[in-house]
Amino acid sequence: MWTMRILLAGASLLMAVSLYPLALVLVLLADSLWGNAEFLHQVAFGSLRELLVQIASDWWAALPYGLVLWAVIRLFNRFSQKTVIGLSIASLLLILLAFFPPYLPLIFGALLLWATLLSLGFSQLVRKAPV
Amino acid sequence: MSPRLWHTLGVITLLVSLPALAETRVWLIGGGNTLENSQGQIEENVRWLQDIFTERGITTRTYFTDGRTEDETPDIIYFEPPGERNPVLEPILRVHGQGLAYAQATRRNSLTQVSGTTEKPLLVESLKQDFAQLSPEESVLLVYNGHGGIDPNDTLNNDLMLWGDTRLDISELSSLLNHAPARSEVRFVLTQCFSGSFSALIYEQPRSDTLAEQPRCGFLAESDRREAEGCDLDTNQAEFRDYTTYFFAALHGRTRLGEPIPKEEIDLDGSGDISFYEAHIYTLKNAYSSDLSRSTSEAYLEDWEPWYLRWNSFGKSPSDNDYRQARQAVAERHDLPSAGRALLSMKRERLSERSALARERRELTERIRKHQSALRAQLEQAIDAHGLSAETLTADAPTNMEADRIEQWSEAIQATQDYDELVRLQDAVARVDDKLLSAQRDQTQIEKVQRLSRLSRLTAYFDRYATAEAQGDMARLLSCEHGTLQ
Numbered sequence: 001m002w003t004m005r006i007l008l009a010g011a012s013l014l015m016a017v018s019l020y021p022l023a024l025v026l027v028l029l030a031d032s033l034w035g036n037a038e039f040l041h042q043v044a045f046g047s048l049r050e051l052l053v054q055i056a057s058d059w060w061a062a063l064p065y066g067l068v069l070w071a072v073i074r075l076f077n078r079f080s081q082k083t084v085i086g087l088s089i090a091s092l093l094l095i096l097l098a099f100f101p102p103y104l105p106l107i108f109g110a111l112l113l114w115a116t117l118l119s120l121g122f123s124q125l126v127r128k129a130p131v
Numbered sequence: 132m133s134p135r136l137w138h139t140l141g142v143i144t145l146l147v148s149l150p151a152l153a154e155t156r157v158w159l160i161g162g163g164n165t166l167e168n169s170q171g172q173i174e175e176n177v178r179w180l181q182d183i184f185t186e187r188g189i190t191t192r193t194y195f196t197d198g199r200t201e202d203e204t205p206d207i208i209y210f211e212p213p214g215e216r217n218p219v220l221e222p223i224l225r226v227h228g229q230g231l232a233y234a235q236a237t238r239r240n241s242l243t244q245v246s247g248t249t250e251k252p253l254l255v256e257s258l259k260q261d262f263a264q265l266s267p268e269e270s271v272l273l274v275y276n277g278h279g280g281i282d283p284n285d286t287l288n289n290d291l292m293l294w295g296d297t298r299l300d301i302s303e304l305s306s307l308l309n310h311a312p313a314r315s316e317v318r319f320v321l322t323q324c325f326s327g328s329f330s331a332l333i334y335e336q337p338r339s340d341t342l343a344e345q346p347r348c349g350f351l352a353e354s355d356r357r358e359a360e361g362c363d364l365d366t367n368q369a370e371f372r373d374y375t376t377y378f379f380a381a382l383h384g385r386t387r388l389g390e391p392i393p394k395e396e397i398d399l400d401g402s403g404d405i406s407f408y409e410a411h412i413y414t415l416k417n418a419y420s421s422d423l424s425r426s427t428s429e430a431y432l433e434d435w436e437p438w439y440l441r442w443n444s445f446g447k448s449p450s451d452n453d454y455r456q457a458r459q460a461v462a463e464r465h466d467l468p469s470a471g472r473a474l475l476s477m478k479r480e481r482l483s484e485r486s487a488l489a490r491e492r493r494e495l496t497e498r499i500r501k502h503q504s505a506l507r508a509q510l511e512q513a514i515d516a517h518g519l520s521a522e523t524l525t526a527d528a529p530t531n532m533e534a535d536r537i538e539q540w541s542e543a544i545q546a547t548q549d550y551d552e553l554v555r556l557q558d559a560v561a562r563v564d565d566k567l568l569s570a571q572r573d574q575t576q577i578e579k580v581q582r583l584s585r586l587s588r589l590t591a592y593f594d595r596y597a598t599a600e601a602q603g604d605m606a607r608l609l610s611c612e613h614g615t616l617q
Contacts, residue, residue, distance in 0.1 A: 027442055035444030036470040036584045044475065045482075058438035103446035105439045 004129055011125065015118045016070035020062040022118075023110035024055070026095075030106055034099070066111065073115040077123055087116045153270045153316065155617045157184050158261065160249055161276040162196035162206065163362075164292035166237060168278055169196055171209030171366035174240050176276045176322075176375045179368075181242065183383050187616060192261060195240060196294045198248030205237035210364035219537060222544040225553060226506045233557070235364065249277070251297035259310045267314035270614065276375060278362060279323030286328040286355035287337050291321075301329055301337045308332065308347065316611055318407060319349035322374045328355035330430035333608065340434075342604050348427045348611035350378065350411050359422050372420040372572065381410035382616060399453065408612040412453050415579065416460040421571040423578055428608040432589045435601055440592050444470075444584070452590055458583035465576045470584050474577055481574040488570055492563045495556055502553045509547045 028039045042051050076083045094109030161177040163169030177195060184191040196206040211234055224233035247257050265271070275291060280298060282288035290300040308317050321329050331337035333347045352359040352374035361373030368387050380386045381397045382405055397405050397413045411426050418424070462469045467477065532540070544550055593605065 024442075031442040031444045032472065035442070036581065037472045037475050038444050038581070038585060039442045040472065041475055041478075041581055045478065054441070058441055061438040098443070099445060105443050106445075107439045107443070 016067050019066040019111050019114050020059050022114045023107050026110040027106050069111055069115050073119045077119050091116055153268055155189055155270050155272050157189055157191040157272045159193040159274050162249055163278055164296045166205055169207055170362045170364050171207055172363040173276050174207050175366055175368055178242055179387050192246045194247050194249045194254055195242055195245045198245055200245055203239050205239055207240050208235055208237050209366050210234055211236045219541045222541045226503055226544050249293045250295040251293050251299055258307050262310035265311050265315055267312040270316035271311050273319040275321045277323055279325045281325040289325045289328045301331055305332050313345050317345055317347045322352040322361050324358040325355055326351040326353050330427045333427045346611045348608050350426050352422045352424050354423055360420050374422050374424050377414040377418045378410050381413035404615045406613045406615050412457055416457045419572055421575045423575055426612055428612055429586055431608055436589055446588055452587050454583045454587035454590055458580050461576055462580050467580055478577045485570045488563055488567045495560045499556045502549055506547055506549055
């Protein structure tokens with residue numbers, strides 16, 4: 001039982017830590033498809049070492065936000081299914097507002113979307129796990 | 132009281148009541164680190180800048196190579212056009228010299244009013260004394276025309292390459308600037324290769340993120356990892372495309388060939404005065420150069436970019452943003468897409484063209500090497516007939532031989548079968564070099580559009596997301612950059 005709890009806690013932490021890279025994938029897609037392709041430009045012509053260092057540095061900077069967001073989303077998940085739907089709509093709205101005024105940073109909407117989706121998945125995991 | 136006394140008192144009162152104007156004093160530091168690396172274009176740049184500042188009545192001190200005024204020892208190397216080369220020595224140097232040795236010549240610089248040498252220990256002492264004598268109302272403009280060195284593992288160790296092959300790194304230059312009064316504005320225009328890392332001069336220490344108490348700002352010809360234009364052997368000023376050429380033309384209102392530049396192309400805010408910032412924006416828009424130049428405020432902006440704005444390139448920036456307008460101007464002038472993957476594809480094509488040219492150059496160089504070896508082998512037979520000695524046949528030998536023997540050697544070379552082919556190959560390399568430079572300049576325009584797009588969106592985001600402290604820092608930098616030549 002304790003082993004399963006530790007495993008679930010580890011999985012929860014891993015999901016929290018994964019929020020930034022997962023959200024970044026959406027940002028990089030948008031940059032490549034609709035933006036200036038800055039990331040592709042850097043991959044093709046810049047220093048890969050510097051790029052990796054930059055991503056690692058940004059990941060570290062985003063970590064506190066990811067952890068807090070995960071904690072908040074997990075808290076909301078204790079409530080009804082409507083809360084989950086509400087969060088999903090909010091995340092999609094934030095994503096949309098990255099492409100229209102006020103042009104918010106896409107990463108925020110992407111973080112919220114992934115946090116909602118991962119939290120749903122984690123909840124399924126917890127329900128099935130023999131704790 | 133007499134009318135004359137009233138008049139005198141009135142003038143004195145008027146003068147005392149005027150706000151103190153900051154007088155700019157200029158330091159020009161130029162020349163190579165060795166004779167072989169002290170190209171003619173560097174001297175031409177320093178001369179032109181001296182003329183500009185003299186015309187404007189601005190006090191200027193020039194430090195150049197060995198600093199000796201009563202000396203004929205060559206300190207400039209330059210490209211001699213075909214019609215001016217020694218017809219006897221040229222064949223010898225084509226066969227026995229490396230690279231462009233056959234077209235190079237050396238001479239003494241012809242600058243006037245050189246205050247001293249750029250050799251590091253002496254330059255440092257001179258600048259310490261110069262800066263210590265400044266009053267707080269005076270501002271510094273330091274312009275460097277020379278070479279830069281790079282530490283690829285840590286570009287904050289990049290340096291200026293000074294005469295006697297000495298080096299002055301960023302920390303040392305920063306310490307030097309500290310000798311100027313803390314209230315004096317210090318501006319620098321650094322045009323050497325790898326100059327971008329010198330944007331760190333704006334900080335207390337190069338590795339700090341706190342701005343120096345002394346107001347500092349600057350303009351750099353290139354990034355911390357790229358080579359700059361500005362050290363050509365050719366002294367034809369009509370061909371110069373370096374940062375100095377465009378930046379100071381804008382500041383002066385005239386190109387180095389004397390052509391006036393319409394003020395509306397430079398004076399962005401319509402103030403009637405041209406600021407350093409406006410000269411820099413003009414350069415970004417108009418330079419057809421391989422230089423990807425930048426200002427210290429741009430470097431600050433790029434360092435500031437937070438994690439949540441990285442690669443967030445699909446937002447729109449305000450149309451009155453100087454960088455957006457500059458991007459538009461460059462894209463239109465060079466018929467480039469303004470952003471995105473189309474730009475990326477075009478850059479790949481340009482790189483591919485450059486690779487093909489580089490390959491062609493390597494092949495030509497190899498053929499030249501083989502031709503030179505073959506010619507030397509043929510000459511070993513010919514020299515015996517002329518009574519010359521094989522041991523003396525090197526590119527340095529001519530200075531040690533008598534004139535008639537040099538002439539015999541030269542004739543022997545020109546009489547060989549393959550000499551004309553060697554000349555043709557060497558001239559072909561020169562043409563490929565020109566094409567390579569054009570290709571590099573074309574590629575830089577693409578990189579410039581990419582960079583200006585990024586600066587444009589970062590400028591818009593900065594206003595919205597930067598902390599009060601960062602906004603304060605940026606305001607200080609821009610205030611310095613928006614200064615003018617007095």
